Amino acid sequence: MSEVVTSVQAFTLTQSRDVPYLGAARPGETPNEKGYLVRLGNRTVYPIFDRSILVRVETNNGTVGWGETYGLVAPGAVGELIKDLLADFTIGRDPTDPAAIYDDLYDLMRVRGYTGGFYVDALCAIDIALWDIAGKIAKAPISTLLGGAQHDRIPAYISGLPKETLAARVALAQSWQARGFSAFKFATPVADDGPAAEIAALRAALGPEAQIAADLHWNQTADTALGLINAMAAHDLWFAEAPVRTEDIAALAQVTASCDTPIAVGEEWRTHFDMLHRIERCKIAIVQPEMGHKGITNFMRIGQLAEAHGIDVIPHATIGAGIFLAASLQASSALKMTKFHEFQHSIFEPNRRLLIGDMECKEGYYTPPTGHGLGVALSQAALDLLEPL
Template sequence: MTKHDTRTKAPLDRIAKVESFIVSVPRDVPYLGPLKDGEFINEKGYLIRKGNRSIYPASDLSVLVRITGESGEVGWGETYGIAAPEAVTAIVDNLLAPVIVGRCPSEAAVIWEDMYDLMRVRGFFGGYYVDALAGIDIAMWDLYGRRAGLSVAQLLGGRRHDTLPAYCSGLPRATLAERCDMAVDFVNKGYRAIKFAAAVSDEGIVQEMAALREAVGPDIDLMVDLHWKFEASEAIRLIRRLEPYNLYFAEAPCQPEDIEGQAKVAAGIGVPLALGEEWRTVYEVRPRLTSGTCGILQPEIGHTGITQFARIGQMAQGFHKQVIPHASISVGLFMAASLQATAALQRVPYHEYQHSIFDRNLAFTTGDMGCAKGHYTIPSGPGLGVRPADALLEHVRGDVA
């Protein structure tokens, strides 16, 4: 039975069903660009990038969550599923779905805390378990927003931005000359910021920075993703060599568990250090902020969900830090969630734009979300503001009828 909250008059809708689905979208060129010598796609469809020793799928993998209310209304979520997405769906289907049936999605933050507590004493305060929470959390916010007739940004307190500046992430071309040409093309389309990936800077990271600066001119913001490749002192020396080319920020120089190293780098360079794509909760963020590890936070909503994303944004404001959200492989649903949640924040100079993924994914969602001339358009409409299109369902493993 659908009830009403007498305080807000917003209709409540108890959760009747929770489902998860794996999505696999083929790619012509693997994520981060063509394969290098010694790199290959294994029998399970994964490759290891020698530049950062990290595993990636040859196709784009993601996990969708669908929550159906007693009214029949549906909320959609999406979470990080780049590697072994079956682990996420098992957690959603076997552990979490049965215990939240009957709950009201208007209590999404409370439900997130209750789900987190289920496995907290076993040490599962990160990884696949919290990724599963993120997908459910996004779907609950979407369902609540749709029932209330409000966007997620409005539910979070209000929309501050109708558009957000976008920085182009990655230049997936085989040679430095081709990557420079690609950067110039983006500048000509109106984008004012570009990030390159050190994991594929085969001609040298400093050489790539110098070539890009010469190609795009002095007024474009250039960033580098260092992909956790360096010891702290190495990172400081490298970033100092990049600074004369007017580096905007340096991302992820040290291994993510090396809090002391991150703090050492942040204190030893003259540009902001950007961290946080792998963080999932405020519990991971707080010790890094109190240790002075970064000037820019990069929450990835596919890891955090909306509840923790909003709390991380509030914590960043309390520490006077900027937020530049991370955008990873997805099919568009958690990108809509990220734009909605980011629209409610104050200090947001940019949002990452994974152009090789986002533009294609617009065919997989309905709504007015977009990115053009250097800016994202925040989707309008209730909840996330987007819905899965029929084209997306063709890439789902299993039945979504």
């Protein structure tokens, strides 16, 4: 008997953090009653806890797939989109054809302009769960369904150095270097002495062979971004990420045309259409697909566009329970142009108790999970944290 989807359920999974993402709150960054604070360096809201949205999809034969997307703020928006709209149009469908379901669900709201944001986040969680089911039915990892693994392991770079002083951030980077990691990225909004001083200190401590990148967090004009990038380039900057506001394609075109440093973009994009709008005008060196915003279907479409245009793929590491990280590694391993993958150590390490499976990151490399589907399952500890939406 063929399998069809019979249920789609959405949950939040929330965990406390000892230190907020990006490090301790600076003066003027007091959390509100919901636990949200605004980082003054990039004017972006973050919770003081970790929270993502998990989607459980089940078939008539009892095959269960899990998906995940962002739930950092306003998780009810994503939950309502799933419950009120997307679930009903997923139930009854063949889960072995996730891309067709993705396109049909995307088209439901295209006329109304819902081609990004929370709508596509909700869709991406369902997409991941369907690919998980498809892999389980095929008794193979998702990477096999995507054409086969091109990489048995993927180089990982240390992302974020969430300490309060430059000296402490340098020491943290050195501690990871001692554990076999040779690539690092820091966030310029929390580089208190300035980005040039930050990379200079890291370079002096980590040596000439280390690869050091900087995330500018989308908050510069083209001219200010170029000034910062050129100052950091004197210390052998690996790449500059998100140099200008995401809406300002003209500024991105100016930056990519005016400096030799590789420019990396794409974390916040939802679909391959976002990439198409930019590669026509901008000299992009690195694309950073974020599984929690794209789902496997669009992640792969972006990766295939990158291959066609000679652009490296260095995925953004998802901030969550690990389901969409597993999905990211499955897809990344199937893309020839994958060169590195971000390692959010301050999330991966504390959250590893939430998953069962052989997904690992150590000695500078990710090992993608090898089981069927995503290759990971939620532990009892994770199931105990789920709250229905």
